[in-house]
Amino acid sequence: MNIIFFGSDDFAEAHLKSLFDGGHKVVACVTQPDRPKDRGLKMVVSPIKELALAHHIAVLQPASLKENKEIIAELKAFKPDVFIVVSYGQLLPKEILELPYFGAFNVHPSLLPKYRGAAPINWALINGETQTGVTVIRLNISLDAGDIIKQKAMPIDPEDNAVTLREKLIDLGNEQLKETLKAIDDGMVRLTTQDATKATKAPKLTKEFGKIDWNSSAVDIHNKVRGLQPWPCAYTYYQEKLFKILTSEVIPALNPNHKPGEVLEISKNGILVQTAKEAILIKSVHLENANPMDAHSFTVGHKLQPGFQF
RNA sequence: CGCGGGAUAGAGCAGCCAGGUAGCUCGUCAGGCUCAUAACCUGAAGGUCAACGGUUCAAAUCCGUUUCCCGCAA
Numbered sequence: 001m002n003i004i005f006f007g008s009d010d011f012a013e014a015h016l017k018s019l020f021d022g023g024h025k026v027v028a029c030v031t032q033p034d035r036p037k038d039r040g041l042k043m044v045v046s047p048i049k050e051l052a053l054a055h056h057i058a059v060l061q062p063a064s065l066k067e068n069k070e071i072i073a074e075l076k077a078f079k080p081d082v083f084i085v086v087s088y089g090q091l092l093p094k095e096i097l098e099l100p101y102f103g104a105f106n107v108h109p110s111l112l113p114k115y116r117g118a119a120p121i122n123w124a125l126i127n128g129e130t131q132t133g134v135t136v137i138r139l140n141i142s143l144d145a146g147d148i149i150k151q152k153a154m155p156i157d158p159e160d161n162a163v164t165l166r167e168k169l170i171d172l173g174n175e176q177l178k179e180t181l182k183a184i185d186d187g188m189v190r191l192t193t194q195d196a197t198k199a200t201k202a203p204k205l206t207k208e209f210g211k212i213d214w215n216s217s218a219v220d221i222h223n224k225v226r227g228l229q230p231w232p233c234a235y236t237y238y239q240e241k242l243f244k245i246l247t248s249e250v251i252p253a254l255n256p257n258h259k260p261g262e263v264l265e266i267s268k269n270g271i272l273v274q275t276a277k278e279a280i281l282i283k284s285v286h287l288e289n290a291n292p293m294d295a296h297s298f299t300v301g302h303k304l305q306p307g308f309q310f
Numbered sequence: 311c312g313c314g315g316g317a318u319a320g321a322g323c324a325g326c327c328a329g330g331u332a333g334c335u336c337g338u339c340a341g342g343c344u345c346a347u348a349a350c351c352u353g354a355a356g357g358u359c360a361a362c363g364g365u366u367c368a369a370a371u372c373c374g375u376u377u378c379c380c381g382c383a384a
Binding site: 035036037039041244266285289293294297298299300301303 | 311
């Protein structure tokens, strides 16, 4: 079975790696073009490209797939049976979806039809979901709306943040991908249409979204802290400087005669801050121009006192 | 070479310009005092001054190179 893999980030990389490890016949990889990125605008090579080249497999890096006849011809030449698409970053147009004999399949880290879009893991945490999962779908032309082939749920641990949850979902995704390929091999694929009325969206995150509104509840803020790792992070400002909250905990506050955003208590455990509902304990922080540190160290150095208003 | 900030004890910083014993505030630990402590008193631990090279009798400090970290931007 000739597989062409589409992907661009480390989530995709883990799946490609497991295809190699599983002995599958990956004949080519499609990934995003190398782009200048980060400080100094260094050229960043997609991890997919490196992995593919290490396995001596062709790498295609089209800027766009839309009306790109060259790419269609190139893909066709590999005589693909399936496309595996994992966080590729672009929609595949109809004429490309039609190329592989069995179709194009996508591993998506949410329980579709919930959380269609670019940041499903983050949004599940932001919304305080207690479970999530991985869904394998057969791609059609709309975003994450194809028929479901495999789906498996898993609980979200209250301690999970977007980084740890992502790792768990990579494992689950690999498992589901393996089963999907086996089902295709065995001719045992069963498709289930998504219930479009239950669809929700998980759009790309923005920097602005990470800004904390102290007039929201402690639970909401805590979920932002968990869900916005490692970027953009839930943040506020301290002396005009960006102040990211890395870890936190919701503390039931019994007597909130304080304004939201007010520091209630400083202790070794961290900084206790009033919110609109209950209080939140800030446990570790990351101030602009400094290394991340636990909240206690921060309060000692900055002489933060109860009564301070964020 | 996209723009800018930074690295000195666990944290926050001073010292650098003008070279001469590694300092301050806080935290930590131990002891004391106290009905009591985020108070007070006494003491202790904790450093490759990011790294390498140069200048010098002498470098945290002056000169050069490198590494790492942070914000913006994408």
